[in-house]
Every structure is written in structure tokens, then in C-alpha cells.
Amino acid sequence: MKKTRELIAANLRLVGAVVEVCDARIPVSSRNPIIDELTKGKPRIVVLNKADLADERETGAWTARLSGRGADGGREGCGSISAVALNAQSGQGMKKLLAALGGIAASRVGNAAAGSLGVMVVGVPNSGKSSLINRLTGRRAAQTGDRPGVTKGKQWLTLENGMRLLDTPGILWPKFEDPNVGMNLAFCGSIKDEIMDAPTLALELIRTLGELYPSALAERYGLAAARGGEPPADSADGGGAGSEYGSGADSAWDGGTDPALALMEAIAAKRGCILPGKRVDYERAGRMIVGEFREGKLGRVTLEKAGQGSGL
Template identity: 40%
Template sequence: MTIQWFPGHMAKARREVSEKLKFVDIVFELVDARLPISSRNPMLDQLLQQKPRLILINKADLADPQQTKQWVSYFKRQGYFALAINAQDNQGIKGIVPAAKEVLKEKIARDKARGLKPRAIRAMVIGIPNVGKSTLMNRLVGKKIAQTGNKPGVTKGQQWLRFGNEVELLDTPGILWPKFEDPEIGKRLALTGAIKDQLIHLDDIALYGLDFFARYYPDKVAARYNLTAEEAALLAPELLMKITQKRGYKDNYDRGAELVVFDIRQGKLGRYTLDRLEELGEADDAVD
């Protein structure tokens, strides 16, 4: 499955990000803890270049906690300061300002040595659609200012928000990239809801999700759908048929596929991480 999607508002957002970078000190890059690599936009490295960056691994409550620890260590080894958070429940939010100050400590020291009056840190919040930017903004500011929604593309424009006296935040729309060269990335993003369902085939995504869970979390599939060990070990197409029939949908496999996809998205099969460090050959030494 190849997904190509670059709406006009995303092209505009990319230009706006490039133009606004000169006004900020640091970029808060949000990624989804369930897919910390696949939810990073590869265009950002070219756009941001040497701009200081804090990677916020959001939705940590939905991800495999051991995998999240490994990804935090991985990003640190890549030279980034990373912090696992759950913006929805305000977990880890208090650590963002200290982390930003740590990333900017050399700049802060230079400004102080030059006799410049301290000012609020200016930060840009950026990430792909549906990664939780608006929820984070609302948590930081302490009131519902940024529009939120459990679907990609809710945030359309840009706005500055004040976070106490220490940080000024610039929100940006979510930006995807024109084409996913790796079809696995497209499937992972689709499974977590980062791509509009109108652009994908839910049955393909359901089969991908079932295959993944059968490989890494087989007990969770069996528990959720009341399957025997033998049934849970079926290949994904047969497994989808079995789940559809057990739920009383008869031969309505589209309905069965929709059930599986939304169960996975809503965490009804438990916590999971789609991006695996072992695929990068890094898992053995990933935890400091």
C-alpha cells in the first residue's frame, strides 16, 4: 500500500514553519510513543537544521513502557534531549520547561554573559497530524485555547500562546510528507489514526494490525476476542474471519476490520509500540 497525500494546507504549513523558525529559540517536536520514528517527519531535519530541539514522546500511556524507555535512550544517543509524556493526563508536562532550559543552557549562559535581560523562551510546537499538539498546548497554557479533535487536520493556522512567564509557544498545523517511501510507515500511521480513513483501506490496516499483535502481543489478541491459543495463532486473514464470526457479524468482514482497527487505536488490546528498536539493531544496548 502506497499512500501519497500532500494537501495544499500542508504545503503552506511547511512554508510557514520555515519562515517562523527565526523567531523561536527551540522546537518542541512531538512524536507518538507508539511509533517514535514513523511519526517523525523526515522533512523536519532539512527544515530545522541546527535549531535546538526537544523531542516529546507523547501518548506514552498507550505505548509499551519498556519500548518507550528504549526510545528515550535512543534519541539521547542521537544527540537529542527526549522526554516521555502523556499530554492527555498531564503526565510529564512539568518536566518540559526544565528540559527546554537544559537544551538551551549554552544560549542562556551566552545571553547572561552579554548582559541581556532574561526573557521567555520562544518555542515552536510541531509534529504530524493527530500526535497530540493541541492537547499539549492546552495543558501547558492551562485552559482550552487550541482547538482539539481526535482526527488529523484539526489545527489549521498558527497562533502564539503564553505559558506562564517562562515560555511563549507557537503552534503549527500538523505536517505529513508527500509520499511514504516505506509502505510500513504508511500502515503504522494509518493504524494509529494519523492518516484520514478515507484515504486507506481499513481491511488492509486491520490485517497489518493483527499480524503485528500476533507477532509481539499474541496473548492480548486472544484475551480481547476470547480466542483459544490455536485461534490466536491463525494467519491474519483467517484470524480476521474468526473475530468477525465470533462477534456475530457473519460475513461482514468490513465491519470486523473496522472493529479491530478501532480496538487497537483505542487501546482495547492494551499498550503497544509499532516501531521496534530491534529493527534498527539497537535494542540490546538501548536502555541506559
């Protein structure tokens, strides 16, 4: 991370704009405070990427809020910011991004040609920086992957119009003041999966979804609605807590009354994540639930709502 910080600082004078690629599902948690510090004074476009996975209404509210048209605008001291919702895979939203970049190019004194603009693309790991660059250049020039830490160093790429784009490795910050931030980044794959075990992550995700999208899991896995974190009503046929699927003597779980755990066990049973001796395979179930969330199979979800007071 120190190396990436230095890379951003050293190359800042070579660019006229910064594109900060965030995850539309977590517009607060995926905005790195270090990037504010490092890129102060540069015109910035905040991209809410992976908009195809996020709640459309929330993304609309967030883009308005981040662009300063909403209730409280962007964060203080950030210079000029505009926000664009994007799907870097399909290209939806790309026209707006190009228009915003064109606007920055045109506003530079005596330098109206979009082509002369240098643009640094920064953001948390796995947010889609390299995918965005590939989409803009129209070729797979930058390496991408469904895990954090794919881009290891800087890479300059040039568009047909001459605009120069700098791809950078994902950057995190040393300490999360709010533990929810770390959790949200882990849900969305911005933190290496080795750092948190899959069952714990899945359990936290089940709790979070239970609050925000109470029917998402029940619908996906064909369970009776588990509102407000209540245990699933069909645990008898779904294999919920207290069912024939015990936690197993070697399991770290103490089982019992946790409704999120009961729901996880019901999901595990539905999907056949069961070990010999009818023990729940928490590892496999946890990986599956988190994986399906990341792929959008649990529905379009935004974990941080624009209407709530937040750390912007």
C-alpha cells in the same frame, strides 16, 4: 503540507526551540524527515507522546536512544536533541519537558529567562501537539480531536511565565520510502481514514500484532492464542475461516487460508459484526479493531522496537 512547510520555515527565526511531537508507539515512523531538514540547527526536544498507549520498556529505551545516551544516538545532523516521554492528556512527563525547555532557555547567551523563549510545536498529524499545548497552558485554547488535520493554521499561545508556544498543523511527507511507515501512521490515526479502507488496515494491523504481540488480540477478544499468525484454535465456536460465516458473494475478500483473515472473522463473530445472511461485516469489524487499537484496548503496544536496527 506545502503550506505547513512554509509556515514552519517562516516562523523558525521567531523561536529558540522546536518540540517535535511523535507517537511513542511508532517512534521511527512518526518522525518526519522533513522536520529534520526544516528545523536544522535549532535545539530540539523529541516528545514521545501517547506514552500511556505504548510499551513502557520500549519507551524508556527509545528516550535513551533518541537522547543520544543509547547505542547510536539520534539522527545525524539534527543539532542537539533530547527526548521526553509524555502523556499529554494526564500531564505525566510534563515536568521533564518543562525542565528540558528551561534548560534550552537558560543556555541561550544573555537570555536566561525561560519566559522569553519561543517554542514551535511540530509533528505528524494527530500526534498530540495541540493537546500538549493545552496541557502546558492549562486551558483548552487549542482545538484537538481524535483524527488527523484538526489544526488548520498557526496559533501562538503564551504561558504564565511568558514562554510563547506556536501550534502548527500536522505535517506529512510526500512519499514513504518504506511502506511500513505509511501503514504505521495509518494504524495510529495520522493518515486520514478515507485513504485506506478499514478491513485492509485492520488485516495489516492483525498481521503486525501477530508478529509483535501474538497474544494481544486473542486476549482482548477471548479467543485461543493465535501465535505467529496461526488461525485461532477455537474457530469452531468463534466462527473462524471456514466456519458458517462466509465472505459473501459481494465481498472483495477471497477468504480461505489467510490466518490474519481467519482471525478477523473470528473477532467479527465474537463481536457480532455479522450482516444478514451470516456474512461477515468486514467494514464494522475492521473499524472496531483499528479503533480499539488506537484507544489502547489491545494493550500497551510499541510497533517499532528500540533494540532493532531502524531508520533513525
